Every structure is written in structure tokens, then in C-alpha cells.
Amino acid sequence: MSDGGGTAAAAPRLSPITVLLCIVATWVVPGAGHWLLGRRRKALLYFGLIAFTYLFGMWLADWRNVRLDQETMDLYFLGEAVCGGFTLPAWFFTRSLELSFEQPLLDAGLLFSTVAGLLNLCVMVDVYETACPRAVPAEGATA
Amino acid sequence: MKTALLFQHVGLFVLLVLIVSVVYNGLRRENVAEIVKVGLQRGLFFVLVSLLVFGAGGYLLAQWL
Numbered sequence: 001m002s003d004g005g006g007t008a009a010a011a012p013r014l015s016p017i018t019v020l021l022c023i024v025a026t027w028v029v030p031g032a033g034h035w036l037l038g039r040r041r042k043a044l045l046y047f048g049l050i051a052f053t054y055l056f057g058m059w060l061a062d063w064r065n066v067r068l069d070q071e072t073m074d075l076y077f078l079g080e081a082v083c084g085g086f087t088l089p090a091w092f093f094t095r096s097l098e099l100s101f102e103q104p105l106l107d108a109g110l111l112f113s114t115v116a117g118l119l120n121l122c123v124m125v126d127v128y129e130t131a132c133p134r135a136v137p138a139e140g141a142t143a
Numbered sequence: 144m145k146t147a148l149l150f151q152h153v154g155l156f157v158l159l160v161l162i163v164s165v166v167y168n169g170l171r172r173e174n175v176a177e178i179v180k181v182g183l184q185r186g187l188f189f190v191l192v193s194l195l196v197f198g199a200g201g202y203l204l205a206q207w208l
Contacts, residue, residue, distance in 0.1 A: 041175040
């Protein structure tokens with residue numbers, strides 16, 4: 001498999017199980033799907049950006065933004081959960097921390113971690129698009 | 144204190160927009176250098192436009208009200 005420079009259209013046809021595995025791998029570790037598909041540099045870029053965004057959000061919120069015990073944070077948790085490999089350990093190891101709504105950057109931290117999860121959803125779609133490229137319409141064809 | 148908070152939030156906004164822009168512009172592109180370059184260019188443009196519209200526009204609106 002090529003490293004970053006090849007076109008998606010030139011990639012060999014992958015089995016649905018392989019594609020599913022790549023998407024699940026991306027859910028666990030952002031960029032892992034691209035890594036498995038041979039897009040190593042893109043994988044590192046995605047991993048670096050999404051991991052930084054997620055952890056920076058947790059740092060801003062003083063490690064108290066991944067919670068299931070607050071009704072007001074349910075939707076945020078849903079977004080964060082798209083980064084499954086980060087959210088499950090984060091929830092497990094920080095669930096005993098006491099939440100203070102006076103924490104000035106709690107909202108900003110929630111936003112950063114949730115956006116990281118939503119970006120990982122985009123990356124999962126990109127993994128699918130890379131593994132199963134759409135046919136390019138013929139020259140002059142109408143939409 | 145208020146100015147520091149304002150700059151802190153503007154900085155967080157700029158950082159978040161740039162990150163989102165780079166990741167979003169990476170979709171259906173393969174060259175990492177191109178992804179970063181295009182993402183930063185478009186992200187900075189979005190930041191400038193939104194700061195102009197919401198920052199200056201909000202300031203003018205606050206003066207008017």
C-alpha cells in the first residue's frame with residue numbers, strides 16, 4: 001500500500017469486513033483506519049490533531065468534562081463517545097472527580113472534546129471514502 | 144481582567160477553527176502538506192471574517208443599543 005501520495009481510485013477493492021475493521025479502528029484510535037489503509041502520514045496528522053484537541057479540552061475543563069452523571073452533559077458525552085478509545089478510559093478514570101460548575105473553562109473544555117469526537121466521525125467517513133472510492137463521473141456527464 | 148478573558152477566548156476560538164479547518168480539508172485529499180496549507184489558509188480566512196463580522200459588528204451593535 002502506498003504512503004499518502006497515491007490516489008484513492010487506484011486502491012484495490014477491499015472486503016466489507018476489512019472496511020468495517022478500519023472504521024472501528026478509527027473509532028478506537030483516530031487515524032488508525034488510515035494507517036491500516038496505508039495512508040501513514042495522513043493517519044499521523046489526524047491522530048495528532050484529534051488527540052491534541054480531545055486532551056486539550058480535558059485539560060481546560062480540569063479533567064471533569066467526560067461525565068454521565070450530569071443531564072446537561074449528555075449530548076456532549078454523545079459527541080465525545082465518537083472518540084471511543086479516549087472517552088471510555090477518560091470516563092472511567094475521572095468519574096470520581098467532583099464537578100464544579102464554577103470551573104471557568106468547563107464549557108470550553110466540553111466544546112473542544114466534543115468537537116474532537118465529531119471530527120473523528122468525519123475521519124471515519126473519510127476512511128470509508130478511501131476504502132470504497134466513489135466512481136468518478138465521465139467527462140461531460142450531467143449531474 | 145476582562146481584556147485577558149477576551150483574548151483567552153479569541154485564542155481558543157482561533158485554535159479550534161484552525162484544527163477543524165485542517166481536519167475538514169483533509170477529507171478526500173491525500174497530500175498532507177497540501178491538507179495543512181489549504182486548511183490553515185481557509186481557517187485563517189474564516190477567523191478573520193468571523194472576528195470582523197461578530198467582533199466589529201457586535202461592538203457597533205452594542206454602541207447603537
